Amino acid sequence: MGKKDGRSNLVRKKSKKLKADSQPILVAGVDYKMQLPTDHFSVSQLGMMMRCARQYMFRYCEGKVIPPGIAMVEGSSHHKAVQSTNESFIEKGKHLPVKDMEDIFCNDFLVASKDISDWEDDSADKVISRGRKLITSYMQDFGKNFAPIGAELEVKVNMVGVPVLGYVDMLDKTSLWDLKVRGRAPSKAEVREDVQLTFYAYATERDKVGQIVMKKTATPGIEILNSWRDRSADSRWLMRLISEYVQQISAGLFPPCDPTSWVCSPRFCGYYQICRGGRKGK
Numbered sequence: 001m002g003k004k005d006g007r008s009n010l011v012r013k014k015s016k017k018l019k020a021d022s023q024p025i026l027v028a029g030v031d032y033k034m035q036l037p038t039d040h041f042s043v044s045q046l047g048m049m050m051r052c053a054r055q056y057m058f059r060y061c062e063g064k065v066i067p068p069g070i071a072m073v074e075g076s077s078h079h080k081a082v083q084s085t086n087e088s089f090i091e092k093g094k095h096l097p098v099k100d101m102e103d104i105f106c107n108d109f110l111v112a113s114k115d116i117s118d119w120e121d122d123s124a125d126k127v128i129s130r131g132r133k134l135i136t137s138y139m140q141d142f143g144k145n146f147a148p149i150g151a152e153l154e155v156k157v158n159m160v161g162v163p164v165l166g167y168v169d170m171l172d173k174t175s176l177w178d179l180k181v182r183g184r185a186p187s188k189a190e191v192r193e194d195v196q197l198t199f200y201a202y203a204t205e206r207d208k209v210g211q212i213v214m215k216k217t218a219t220p221g222i223e224i225l226n227s228w229r230d231r232s233a234d235s236r237w238l239m240r241l242i243s244e245y246v247q248q249i250s251a252g253l254f255p256p257c258d259p260t261s262w263v264c265s266p267r268f269c270g271y272y273q274i275c276r277g278g279r280k281g282k
């Protein structure tokens with residue numbers, strides 16, 4: 001069975017079961033008619049709303065797209081390499097050799113990084129050397145023993161009347177995994193609260209979830225963070241978040257976040273100058 005068939009079966013199965021969750025959880029006193037700037041909502045949109053509603057307004061209501069920075073391009077190239085080996089396993093029963101994954105990572109990164117203007121403290125050589133170590137570590141410590149049944153699996157489900165879209169990095173018969181490329185590993189508490197994982201657990205009907213973190217530290221390596229979801233309590237909490245943030249969007253309320261938050265800086269917010277009236281730095 002091809003990947004596309006697998007996806008549509010999963011989505012069809014889920015759509016049938018969700019009828020009971022199709023009503024919004026209304027905020028008392030709010031006259032609500034859903035109005036979204038896009039034809040679906042997603043967990044990454046929810047994440048942006050939770051970090052800063054003003055960012056969401058710039059990105060989705062006004063269509064201002066900020067070109068990806070070095071960290072996002074590097075992460076995306078690692079996702080391509082890991083997706084390729086998972087697809088090879090699903091189609092042929094065999095993972096790719098590490099060398100092939102390195103080639104996929106390097107080729108994708110060299111093409112996608114052409115338009116990057118600010119490399120921060122990195123260079124192409126540094127990213128590629130680190131990338132080779134991270135891929136070797138990923139395959140040794142996790143990938144070679146992982147038997148995926150889905151890779152970059154699209155899931156679109158109806159939660160509290162809202163069509164929500166997401167892509168699960170990888171899943172096997174019992175668990176699902178999100179791949180992250182970061183400067184540090186998150187704490188167990190952060191993984192336990194991650195709304196992306198809660199959504200994927202709900203959409204794929206899994207309790208065992210986790211993050212594989214490729215750490216961009218002085219000695220690059222991976223960390224495997226196991227977690228779980230209570231599909232009743234955690235799903236209800238996610239539904240409340242989705243319902244109330246969608247009501248906020250529909251009401252056209254996009255307040256700026258706390259200016260002392262880490263996200264509210266020229267480094268982490270591409271809208272900093274437009275938002276802060278031309279101000280260039282903290």
Ligand code: SF4
Pocket residue numbers: 052053054055256257259263264265269270271272273275276
């Ligand atoms: S500058 Fe701060 S308030 Fe404005 S969009 Fe960025 S994060 Fe939000």
